[in-house]
Amino acid sequence: MSPEAIFFYLFAVMAVAFSLVTVLKRNPAVGAFSLVLVFFSFAGIYAILGAHLVAALQVVVYAGAIMVLLIFVIMLLNADSPSLDMDRTHWTLRALSLAGCATLFAFFVWAFQNGSLFPQPGQFPPQRVAELGGSTKLISYLMFTEYLYPFEVTSALILAGIVGSVTLAKRQKVKRGKA
Amino acid sequence: MISDWYVWISLLKALILIGLILQVVPGMLFIERRGSAWMQNRLGPNRLGPFGIFQGIADAVKLIFKEDFIPEHVHKLFFGLSPFVSMLPSLITFAVIPFAAPILINGETLTFQVADLDVGILFTLAIVSLGVYGVMMGGWASNSKYAMLGALRSSSQLISYELSMGLAVVSMLMVYSHITLTPMVEFQGQALFTIAGITVPKWGFLLQPVAFIIFFTCTYAETNRLPFDLPEGESEIIAGYHLEFGSMKFASYMLAEYSNMLTAAGLTVTLFFGGYQLLPGMSWLLHSLGLSGMTYEWVRVAFQATAFLIKVGFFMxxxxxxxxxxxxxxxxxxxxxxxxxxLPLALLNVFVTALLIAGGVY
Structure with a gap:
C-alpha cells in the first residue's frame, strides 16, 4: 500500500468513527471534542490530496477557532446534562428518523454508483497549479483579483452577522435587567 | 506519487527531530532549575553527576515509575487523552522550520526541515491553534474547580494572543513576500547596509521591530510562561489545568510546555533573527577554512545548523x-x-507596513 493510501484510510476511519461519536454521545463536551478530531481528519485528507492551503485553513478556522469557541461556551454553561433525550420521543418519530437516515444512505450509495464520481478537471488541474507557483500563491492571487468583490461582500456579510448577534444578545440582557 | 526515497528521508528527519526535541526537555529543565537558583542566590540541584546534570534523568525515571493514579471523579477517556493532545501539536510544529539551507546531492535536493510545505507558516499557525485543546480537554476532564478555572483562563488567553501573533506574522509575510520559511531565511541573508566594512543583514527584527515585540510577547502568552502563567498560577489556583495529573501524564504536560518553548524560540529565530544565517564571525571562519565542493557544502550545513541552534539556545x-x-x-x-x-498595535503595524511597502521603503 502506498503511503497516501495508508494515511487516507487512517484519516477516513478516524473521521467516520469520531463523527459517529459526535452524533451518538449525549455529553455535549464529548461531542464537541470528537468534532474537532473529525475536522482534523478532514484536514489530513485535504493534505493528502495536495490541497495544503485548504487543509491549513480547515484547521485554523474550524478546528482552531470555531470549535474552541463552541467548547468554551459548553464549558462555561457546564451543559453536562443531556438536552435531547431519545427515550422520551415517540416511537413513530424514531421510526421516521431511522427511515429518513436509510433513505439518505440509499441515495448516497446510488449517487456514488451512478453519478460522476470523478468530475471533470476544472480550470486548474494539478500541473497548472504547480506551474503557477503552488496553490497558496494561486488562491491568494485569485482572491485579490478575480474574486475580490465576492470576497469583500462575504466579509461584509459576516460583519453584519456579528453586529446582528451582538444586538440580539444585548437586547435580551437589557430586558432581563429591567424585569 | 511520492517516491520511496522521499518517504524514508522524511521519516528519518522526523525521528531525528522528535528525538532532538525530547532530548532538549530534560536539559532545559536542568538549566531552568540551576538558572533560577543562580538568579536567586541558591544552589539548585547539584548532587547528581557533575553540576547535577543527571538530575533530569533522575526526574524522568521517578516520573515513569510513579503510580499512574486516575482520580475517581474524572472523565476517563479524555483524562487519559489530554496529555497526548497537548503534546502532539508541540511536537508537530517544528516540522516546517529549516535548520540549514538545502543541499544538492546527485541532483536531488535535501532540505533540512521535515516538511517543506507549500503553506509554510500557515501550517505553524494552524497547529499552534490546536495547542489549546490539550489544556481545555485536561481542565474539563479533570472535573474539578481549579482545573476548570485554569482551563478557562488558558483558553481565553491563548485565543486572545493568537490574533496578535497572527497579525505580527502577517506583517512579516508582507515584508518577505513569501509564505514558506526557507525563502524568508534567504531574504534575511541580504545586506541591509554596510558601515566601515561591517555588513548588517536584513534580519526581521531590524525591519519590523514592532512586529518582533508583539510576536515575542505573544509567544510567552502562548506557551503559558511567566509573566503569562495564569493557567497554572500555583499561588491562586494551585496548578490549574494539570492539577489532577500525576506521574507520566504530568510529565507529558511538562514535555508539551518545553517543546512549545522550543518551537516558539525556533519560530522567533526563523522569522526575526535570520534563521540559519551565520552569526558574525562564522562566515569568515567558514571561508578561511578554504574548503570546496561537497566538503564545503556539508561544513556549511554544519555551520548553519550550529548558528541556528545557538540562536534558539539564546531564546530558550x-x-x-x-x-x-x-x-x-x-x-x-x-x-x-x-x-x-x-491587537490594535498589531493592526496598526500591518497598516503601516502596507503603506511603507506601497511607498517603496522595503
Missing part, C-alpha cells in the same frame, strides 16, 4: 531569564494587554 535562555525576573500579571491585565494594546 530568555524564557528562563524572564520567568525568574518578572512577576505574574493579574488576569485583567493580561486581557487588557492582549485586546487593548497588542
Amino acid at each position: 535562555w530568555t524564557f528562563v531569564w524572564i520567568r525568574w525576573t518578572l512577576p505574574r500579571f493579574r488576569f485583567d491585565q493580561v486581557m487588557d494587554l492582549g485586546w487593548k494594546i497588542m
Whole structure:
C-alpha cells in the first residue's frame, strides 16, 4: 500500500468513527471534542490530496477557532446534562428518523454508483497549479483579483452577522435587567 | 506519487527531530532549575553527576515509575487523552522550520526541515491553534474547580494572543513576500547596509521591530510562561489545568510546555533573527577554512545548523531569564494587554507596513 493510501484510510476511519461519536454521545463536551478530531481528519485528507492551503485553513478556522469557541461556551454553561433525550420521543418519530437516515444512505450509495464520481478537471488541474507557483500563491492571487468583490461582500456579510448577534444578545440582557 | 526515497528521508528527519526535541526537555529543565537558583542566590540541584546534570534523568525515571493514579471523579477517556493532545501539536510544529539551507546531492535536493510545505507558516499557525485543546480537554476532564478555572483562563488567553501573533506574522509575510520559511531565511541573508566594512543583514527584527515585540510577547502568552502563567498560577489556583495529573501524564504536560518553548524560540529565530544565517564571525571562519565542493557544502550545513541552534539556545535562555525576573500579571491585565494594546498595535503595524511597502521603503 502506498503511503497516501495508508494515511487516507487512517484519516477516513478516524473521521467516520469520531463523527459517529459526535452524533451518538449525549455529553455535549464529548461531542464537541470528537468534532474537532473529525475536522482534523478532514484536514489530513485535504493534505493528502495536495490541497495544503485548504487543509491549513480547515484547521485554523474550524478546528482552531470555531470549535474552541463552541467548547468554551459548553464549558462555561457546564451543559453536562443531556438536552435531547431519545427515550422520551415517540416511537413513530424514531421510526421516521431511522427511515429518513436509510433513505439518505440509499441515495448516497446510488449517487456514488451512478453519478460522476470523478468530475471533470476544472480550470486548474494539478500541473497548472504547480506551474503557477503552488496553490497558496494561486488562491491568494485569485482572491485579490478575480474574486475580490465576492470576497469583500462575504466579509461584509459576516460583519453584519456579528453586529446582528451582538444586538440580539444585548437586547435580551437589557430586558432581563429591567424585569 | 511520492517516491520511496522521499518517504524514508522524511521519516528519518522526523525521528531525528522528535528525538532532538525530547532530548532538549530534560536539559532545559536542568538549566531552568540551576538558572533560577543562580538568579536567586541558591544552589539548585547539584548532587547528581557533575553540576547535577543527571538530575533530569533522575526526574524522568521517578516520573515513569510513579503510580499512574486516575482520580475517581474524572472523565476517563479524555483524562487519559489530554496529555497526548497537548503534546502532539508541540511536537508537530517544528516540522516546517529549516535548520540549514538545502543541499544538492546527485541532483536531488535535501532540505533540512521535515516538511517543506507549500503553506509554510500557515501550517505553524494552524497547529499552534490546536495547542489549546490539550489544556481545555485536561481542565474539563479533570472535573474539578481549579482545573476548570485554569482551563478557562488558558483558553481565553491563548485565543486572545493568537490574533496578535497572527497579525505580527502577517506583517512579516508582507515584508518577505513569501509564505514558506526557507525563502524568508534567504531574504534575511541580504545586506541591509554596510558601515566601515561591517555588513548588517536584513534580519526581521531590524525591519519590523514592532512586529518582533508583539510576536515575542505573544509567544510567552502562548506557551503559558511567566509573566503569562495564569493557567497554572500555583499561588491562586494551585496548578490549574494539570492539577489532577500525576506521574507520566504530568510529565507529558511538562514535555508539551518545553517543546512549545522550543518551537516558539525556533519560530522567533526563523522569522526575526535570520534563521540559519551565520552569526558574525562564522562566515569568515567558514571561508578561511578554504574548503570546496561537497566538503564545503556539508561544513556549511554544519555551520548553519550550529548558528541556528545557538540562536534558539539564546531564546530558550530568555524564557528562563524572564520567568525568574518578572512577576505574574493579574488576569485583567493580561486581557487588557492582549485586546487593548497588542491587537490594535498589531493592526496598526500591518497598516503601516502596507503603506511603507506601497511607498517603496522595503
